[in-house]
Amino acid sequence: MSKQKDKSQISILIHLASMDGDIDDTEKELISRIGMAHGLSEEELQEYFDHPPEKIDFSKLSEDESFDTLYNLVHLMKVDGKIFDEEISYCMNMAKKLGYPLEAVMDLYSQVHANVKLKSEIQKIKRKYHKKG
Structure with a gap:
């Protein structure tokens, strides 16, 4: 993944984390x-926490990068144990922009847990929504 694509994903995650008015320690971690x-330095990350870019070009993300972004959004939404309507709406909106149906968010939501990564289940979901090219 290129640095620009990494930064886009980080920007998306920072935006979601800040929706409740505060990026807590678990979200920031x-x-x-x-x-x-993905190779970003602590300094680069801090710059993105301080000044996330406004505009993100989703068309430049590969299918794997798009899915990873959606997975990370759902994971981030659940990691602090508090889920707000705004976060759910944001994830749904991002899923559409990333080219996934709203059902993909719900499928991931049921399988993503704050401290456990069920790789086989996540891979099943990824295959289910693999875009036919």
Whole structure:
């Protein structure tokens, strides 16, 4: 994944995390782990927490990157144990922009847990929504 695409994903996650007015420590830690796993430095991440970009070009994300973004959005929404209507609406809106039906959010929602990653179940969902090209 390129740095630009990583930054787009981080920006999307930061926007979701800030919807309740506060990015709590568990949300910030998850976003940081995702960013660092993709090669972003702590300084770059802090810059995005301080100044996330407004506009994101979803058409430049690959199918895997789009799915990973949707997965990370659902994970982030659940990680702090508090789910707000605005977060659900944001995830639904992002799913559409990423090219996924709203059902994909619900499928992921049932399988994504704050501290457990059920890889086989997530892969089943990914295959279910794999776009036919």
